Amino acid sequence: MNNKFIRTVEKYNMLQNGDSVIVALSGGADSVALLDTFNSIKEKYNLALYAVHVNHGLRGEESQRDENFCKSLCEKYGIKLFVRHENVAELAKKNKISEELCGRNVRYTVFEELSKELSAKVATAHTASDNAETLLFNITRGASLGGVSAIPPVRGYIIRPLIECTRAEIEQYCSEKNLEYVTDSTNLTDDYTRNKIRHNVIPALKEINPAFENSALRLSENAREISDYLSDMTDKAISESKCNYGYDCKVLLSNHNAIIKNAVSVLCKRCADFSAEQRHIELIIDIMKNGGAVNLTEKYSAVSKQGILRFVFSNEENQLEEIKLCKNTEFEFCGKIYRVKKDNSDKENKNSVNADFLNKNAVFRTRQSNDLFTYPRRKITKPLRKVMNEMKIPSEQREKSVVLAVDNVILWCEGVGVSAQGTAYNSDNALKIDVSFSDKDK
Amino acid sequence: MNNKFIRTVEKYNMLQNGDSVIVALSGGADSVALLDTFNSIKEKYNLALYAVHVNHGLRGEESQRDENFCKSLCEKYGIKLFVRHENVAELAKKNKISEELCGRNVRYTVFEELSKELSAKVATAHTASDNAETLLFNITRGASLGGVSAIPPVRGYIIRPLIECTRAEIEQYCSEKNLEYVTDSTNLTDDYTRNKIRHNVIPALKEINPAFENSALRLSENAREISDYLSDMTDKAISESKCNYGYDCKVLLSNHNAIIKNAVSVLCKRCADFSAEQRHIELIIDIMKNGGAVNLTEKYSAVSKQGILRFVFSNEENQLEEIKLCKNTEFEFCGKIYRVKKDNSDKENKNSVNADFLNKNAVFRTRQSNDLFTYPRRKITKPLRKVMNEMKIPSEQREKSVVLAVDNVILWCEGVGVSAQGTAYNSDNALKIDVSFSDKDK
Incomplete structure (x- = not known):
């Protein structure tokens, strides 16, 4: 596992000498292995090492147990630990989103704040197994190429040096190095979809190809690289078609279909904060060719007239009081x-x-x-x-x-x-x- | 189902008025539904309709039963049926390939011959369910973007008008129209991998999203379009870098990573008939930057020298007898x-x-x-x-x-x-x- 860690760090240029790194520590096997590995390379890279534990308060005593475990683990390593408490259940209810998504938002907000405060990178313990799950999850729910990219090894200040290691490799590492870790009791029950994939789908696919996680990883990498290229070319096409009051349909339509579709999707997001599905994209391409309008949200429509595509505010109150x-x-x-x-x-x-x-x-x-x-x-x-x-x-x-x-x-x-x-x-x-x-x- | 059939035919421009079409008929539900639908639109499109049944001779009496069923079905419709016999078991053994792959090769050879003979398109009964299986199969075995494209709706003379229909929709159609069909007894047993996916993986994913086949279809469509774009841009990059004795490394390396990798893969195939894996591609990109050679096959090496990438014949006998x-x-x-x-x-x-x-x-x-x-x-x-x-x-x-x-x-x-x-x-x-x-x- 250690070799893969180093290889991944170098492949994605994750660390510079003298970096500050905050390890996201849940107390589970993955994050404990991550902390231990970082601790072992601390001197080689001359790192300032921290850890952060976010207590979601969702599992009562067990949450407290995990927090305590992280505290004593960091004491043992001599690594400063930041602990944050959030009432995820309440927040999720208030924002009408799932506890899982809410927990994720809360964690990344904490990571971002702490990253700025310490001018540090944040290392999360995502593995090749997580990537494979996310890949299947996204495909099942209806992803396009972006969803196939699954979990990026680097995103802004976030680095994921375990992304090429499988869960099995990490458990083996923990056992070889006698590392203790806690187990999240809800892991086996809380999120139906993800657990269905983890416990039913992936084992079946691993019977077909024991290196399935690696296949998934290579595919995600391939998709990410292509997405990135597509995004560059789409930006180019958008800026070439930009005109005074919108986007020149003829110029935009002169591109390859793949670029046109991607550009329409990007423009919907950028100009109307709207996540377009395939059918919206097709409707908009149709009006780009033949003129017309498509309602996108309560607020915005896409309008094509005189060869120009525009995203217009479709508020009925067009009268401005003096x-x-x-x-x-x-x-x-x-x-x-x-x-x-x-x-x-x-x-x-x-x-x-x-x-x-x-x-x-x-x-x-x-x-x-x-x-x-x-x-x-x-x-x-x-x-x-x-x-x-x-x-x-x-x-x-x-x-x-x-x-x-x-x-x-x-x-x-x-x-x-x-x-x-x-x-x-x-x-x-x-x-x-x-x-x-x-x-x-x- | 009929509506989806028509929509697919129109979306992919599958039929022209007066076309000749040969329906690939196994006798199973999918191909029986396909034949029936084609029969019902025969006049609208003014089609000359044929059918072909390839008897692989793998299932003894059952094979004969299927052939007889197809014969009487086509008699009923008044459609000329071509029957071909092939000893797939023997052929597979001789060519050292699986019976499944051998059967596939045999079928497509028959399709191609007959297509030329009759100047006809060949319609196969592939469904959205087949596409979803192929998608998962390819991902599991380690596909890149091309594998995500799964089953193309049109490929040369092959058309697949049922590609947007699920197996369930087809079975419903057969039941509504009282269509009889045969069931391949080996379907449930013969190909371990595909059946594992069909009977274990897909049902689990459909519990998460009942419209999983549609998600898979949209993803394949998206991937196909992007692959197509990538292929255009790769050809452009290759022709721009082509020089007297090979390919100018500097010019090729000035492209986006996604294009460089795809170009190397295409060149390996084109110049050395070699299907490069990710690691070969990375090695070749490395020699393009730093010079050196990579052995590809017994016959060919990729060599980078003086800024030129070449695929050279690495036969040791460099002496030509006078x-x-x-x-x-x-x-x-x-x-x-x-x-x-x-x-x-x-x-x-x-x-x-x-x-x-x-x-x-x-x-x-x-x-x-x-x-x-x-x-x-x-x-x-x-x-x-x-x-x-x-x-x-x-x-x-x-x-x-x-x-x-x-x-x-x-x-x-x-x-x-x-x-x-x-x-x-x-x-x-x-x-x-x-x-x-x-x-x-x-």
Whole structure:
């Protein structure tokens, strides 16, 4: 096992000389073996070694027993142990998620905090057997290539040096080195799905191929590498198709099917926080070819019009109540945040308006049919409708464009810019109107 | 089931109006349902419908029963049935392969012959359940992405319109339409691995997700699409790195890891008929970076030298016995075939030599240390060694380059071309020396 540990550490470049490492310690065989191995290479790599035990409080006395076990084990090794208590049962109930998922979230939150605090990597004791279980679990529940990748050996600050060792190898290591460990009594009962896979499916597959865990590991590695490549190529395709108001369908559709599908899935997540299934992806590709719209969530639709794919906020309340222009006006509308700030830049900015309008009757609102816009340089006045038309602003966008106006005189219009009337004389009397998406990544 | 059949046919564009289709008929539920469905859409698609039954002769009377059943079934439908008998047991023994694999080979050979004879597609009755079994089978035995693709809905002349239907749906269809079918008694016993998966693993996974077969199908589809993309990009990378004597390591290594690995695997297959495992691929990538050689088979090695990756014939007999230049000289050496032909082209050809040397003392051999080469235009004479050096011919290649010489005067040298002495006056007295690889694809 020790050799595999070292090989994995080197293969994935997991450790640098002088690293700080926190071992995630449950007290079970895997994490005890992990701690022992780290302890044995501590000097070779000049490591600062810590451990962390998260007590989920789910198993009463047994939870306490495990915590105590971890404490005395770390004392024996002379390794500083951090202990965290969380009431996972209560938290899971509150967040309406399974205790298993909640426990996982809690652990990784603790890991992240501690990792930042100590500038350390966190080593978890996941094994090739865990990977094989996760692989089958994901496939059964309906995974695509990403799910086949199963458990990555390295993810950010997380390292998993036991990922190439099987559970059997670890138990043998513990027995050879006389390492004591605790056994989680719920392991055999609590999670029906995972235990079904562990106790029924995997033994059957190991009868066919005793090295099944290795096969699963190689497959996950292969899938991860390909996913990674696919992700690079998808990002490239997305950025090539990005245009003013969305994504150019023709450009995106010129890619290979595998890339188109992946790009649509990525865009759904990125632009609408929506995890698209195969059928959504097919529907969206269909509208990219033929035009139309697909409802994704209560909030968002995918719309394809004039050859552009957009993710639009499908809130029915398209009317923005009038909001006065003040020094620190800030409001949210249709998934975007509008902020008024002092403009400190010297550059002329199409989103900067004259500060003289502050605290006067200038208001933010959506457009009205009699709105008039005067081009700032040409000084020609036209109905705003015509201006938007000339600028090819998509029709859904027009309904949701915010304007700053005094009566029907437009000072500024989202996506169009500042008018002759709204223009600031110089940078000293300029207010910048900042528009940003309220969702991450948008 | 019928709807899924039609949807699959349309999704994969399986049928054109007026197609000829041969249904592969075992007599089991799947193939009986397939035949019945094809019969019901025969007119809609204007199909010429046939069936084929391959009797493997493995189950004595039961084999005969199945054949008779298929005969009377096809009579009932008025469909012409082709019956083929093969002694699979004997053939498997002779070829030292399993009866299962041998049976498969025999069936597909029959399908291919009949498909050509009738200019017809062959429809096999593979189901979503078969796909799920194959998927798990491949994963267990150690597949990469290609194995996850499992059973393709279309492969050349083969179409599989039931691939989206589960076995349960097909049995229901047979029962609803009162279709009789035979049951293969060995199905429950003969192939240990597949039956283990069918009877132990899949039922357990279906307890977790009753739509497991659909999950498997979607995953296979996803993997197939990505494999296809990967294959396109790999071909591109290979052709970009192709250079005179092999593949430019620097160019190949500039690709993403997923592409490099796939390219090495493809090159091993294409250039050395070798199915590389992960460890071979890693070794070859290592020599691409640092130089060196990897033995692949008894015949072939991968060699990386001067930044070029080559697959070289590693036969120890590097000495070619002298072979006289005659009208139809043909010989094999180090994996290549050398043929002398009348040159009918008018173009000057660097591999065409003067026919006056026919039946004189000109011989094919490998090079000798005192060989001299005279450049055909510049008329400068140099040791062949120096000429090869100037042309940057890799050292392993030099030992295996065939020359045509009179004493130590080179008339022609492989990879270098014809010398001043060997040049033909005109196309009428030219002999072309044709060099081709003796293995397919090389």
